[in-house]
Amino acid sequence: MFRNLGAYLEDLERRGELVRVPEEVSAELEITALADRAFKTGGPALLFENVRDRDFPLVIGLFGTPERTARALGVRALDDLAARVERLLELKPAGGLAGALAMLPKLGELKGLFPKKVRRAPVQEVVLTGDRVDLGRLPVQTCWPGDGGPFVTLPQVITRDPETGEYNVGMYRMQVFGPRSTAMHWQLYKTGRRHFEKARKLGTRLEVAVALGGDPVLTYAATAPLPELPGLYEYHLAGFLRGRPVELVKAKTVDLWVPAEAEFVLEGYVDPAEPFVTEGPFGDHTGFYTPPSPYPLFHVTALSHRRGAVYPSTVVGPPPMEDAWLIEASERIFLPAAQLVIPEIRDYHMPPAGVAHNWVNVEIEKSYAGQGFKVASGLLGLGQMMSTKVVVVTSDAPPKPGFGALLAAVRHLRPERDVVFSKGPTDELDHAPAQVGFSGKLILDGTVKLEAEGPAAAPPVPPGPAGHPEVTAQHAWPGVLAVTIEKRRPGQVRALARRLAADPAVRLLLVADGGIDPANPDALMWWVLANLDPARDAWVEAGRTLVLDGTRKLPEEGARPWPEVARLDEKTLERARPLIERWLS
Incomplete structure (x- = not known):
């Protein structure tokens, strides 16, 4: 490990993971432009040696990649953190002198x-x-x-x-x-x-x-x-x-x-x-x-x-940012503790698109009917997991990558049977709920079904084209249709969902605003889940299609004032472009 920050920076520099920026930069917006590019491209940590009108240099990106975060925490890979905690939890002495000596x-x-x-x-x-x-x-x-x-x-x-x-x-x-x-x-x-x-x-x-x-x-x-x-x-x-x-x-x-x-x-x-x-x-x-x-x-x-x-x-904002790897570190460290409480958990993952509290995938060892709902409910009662809005459960697919696990869950999903809605606390920073800190919850049981749970879902096929004039862009995966629209009036998504659910191939319908690329799973899921209160914006349409309305909500739909996305203006980007090209190309 590292005695202090200076020792860590020396190590990063030896490894070619630290770039020193000697040019004068402003702490107002300009550093964000370089950091955002570095975070989203797996770039180096940045040491700004000359910050305008300030007395000290600034370093950013200390945890900018999963590998860098693992090294900062003293392991080769983030998955190794779980193994360390597992060894700690094994500190249970057996009987007698031999057991005590074995524990030393x-x-x-x-x-x-x-x-x-x-x-x-x-x-x-x-x-x-x-x-x-x-x-x-x-x-x-x-x-x-x-x-x-x-x-x-x-x-x-x-x-x-x-x-x-x-x-x-x-x-x-x-x-x-x-x-x-x-x-x-x-x-x-x-x-x-x-x-x-x-x-x-x-x-x-x-x-x-x-x-x-x-x-x-x-x-x-x-x-x-x-x-x-x-x-x-x-x-x-x-x-x-x-x-x-x-x-x-x-x-x-x-x-x-x-x-x-x-x-x-x-x-x-x-x-x-x-x-x-x-x-x-x-x-x-x-x-x-x-x-x-x-x-x-x-x-x-x-x-x-x-x-x-x-x-x-550091800078936080539209994902992925470096906080994603700090979240994954916690996910790995606390996995063994979660397994102690809920032993059928094989693994879980909080995809970066879910910004920690919007989305959790969990893979379980399934042995009885209803176990997926039981595990998901248990997770929602574990510490800060209480803020989670959407839990996706699988039994035959790993929880990572996030969208891959969701598609695996859809293979076994019959929404009229395998979806549970509830309510509970959520992050105070979540803008989607009508009330601060209180949101709907959504559980998708995408496990392989047992006989007691009813017939298996048919193998999914990609839905056909939406064919609706309000749809501005679309993309399909087996069982999943993602569309974007220009939101103009309350009830617009409900009316659209009734039309699109007529296609029996649509098990999951994701609706986002125009400007979001529906073929980019990470951008799509970030937008949909950020703008979703399951109590208001998720429902089963026509008895077979789970709809997630991830559009910006209007005041007539019971929404609080809707926030803007954090993004840099063109003037700042233009000013920072020479530095980006010099140090991050």
């Missing part, structure tokens, strides 16, 4: 689990307090033209439960408002928000520290959906993955321990007695702008950093 070699898996406290730290080589703090010195990006301002995008936000003292490290975006203040994007279901609410009830401020950089595994750990276990938090996971303890040093102005090898640490507090500030808009991981919303204000009392510090950043 496995205890090496726990090496590094517990953080180590130190008295001096590189991150405190420079310490600025009070009026000397100026966040404007940092190259904090304004990522998209519609963003409300610059956002810190790779923070490790450290808080402690005011009642129990338990630590938490989470990744919550932070909009910079001035030299010593930011918003703190604590959503309702996040642990940081729970710490904040406890502080409110106790009538006290909540101390906060924000680390940037360090061993890249620390950054990953802040994103991990770690279950809450007494005495364990995200830096324990980081220590387990890196095989040595995370070194922590006491912060200078708050009673918190922070990573000694970080590049920067911001220290301060949030005051629950203060009114919330309006944060956003922000071009989010959904690919759309999330609207302005009220969140707590973070007051910065100290800024410490190492000499020669490098500011780590």
Whole structure:
């Protein structure tokens, strides 16, 4: 593993996976243009050495490919993470002395689990307090033209439960408002928000520290959906993955321990007695702008950093972005734990087009009727899986690649029998539901059916042409028809679906807006699922066709204000084109 970010960058450079950009660039939009191209083409990490009007260089793309993410987490491939966790879960001593001795070699898996406290730290080589703090010195990006301002995008936000003292490290975006203040994007279901609410009830401020950089595994750990276990938090996971303890040093102005090898640490507090500030808009991981919303204000009392510090950043937006590989890392790490709870799971996958919470495929070992629904329901009750909108279950096909698994499920799908609708919580950033954080759920049982479940579905064939004047483009796969339309009126998709369901070959009908390529499965599924609330936008038509209405919804259809896609303007792209051609061609 890597002692700090500098060691990781040296390794990337030796391997030809880091490009140094010496030309002056702007943190406002220009870096996004290069990063977006690198993410979508599997390009290198980018170190911008000269960010206009800022005092520090910026690096982006630390997790820009699955291979790079695996290396950052100390394994050859992301699939190896599951094997490491499986070995940890096998730490169950057999009886007697022989059993205890047999377990000793496995205890090496726990090496590094517990953080180590130190008295001096590189991150405190420079310490600025009070009026000397100026966040404007940092190259904090304004990522998209519609963003409300610059956002810190790779923070490790450290808080402690005011009642129990338990630590938490989470990744919550932070909009910079001035030299010593930011918003703190604590959503309702996040642990940081729970710490904040406890502080409110106790009538006290909540101390906060924000680390940037360090061993890249620390950054990953802040994103991990770690279950809450007494005495364990995200830096324990980081220590387990890196095989040595995370070194922590006491912060200078708050009673918190922070990573000694970080590049920067911001220290301060949030005051629950203060009114919330309006944060956003922000071009989010959904690919759309999330609207302005009220969140707590973070007051910065100290800024410490190492000499020669490098500011780590990322950009989220229309997939695929590098957060897809962080999501896959969590998927691999927590697979063994999911299998402990639901042992018939062979594997599962969250396709990048589903942006983590919109779509999960799961392959099961099936032995009884209804098992597909049982497993899917169980998954929806596991931690952050509760936000998932669509679960696709197979028993004879792997869950990856995502669209391939969906086509495999359609082979065995009779929608009138094999689809279940329900409701539950969803990600607050999901714009499709009429109510924030509350959405429909959809389960597709695409497993091989047993006798008790009724007759097997006939082998699917590609549907014929839609042949409807409102269809602007179309593409078909066996059992699946994807069409695009120009949405003009409420009820338009319902009327179209009645016509297209007349073709008995259409088991799954996907409807998207014009401008989406229906022959591109990833773009198609991203758009359809992002704009889908299964409670309103999914139904079985004519007793045999599952319809997913992925069009933009109108106010007359019960929708909230519909957001725009986060994309760069032509002027920015033109300005960045020479750099893209020079460094990413």
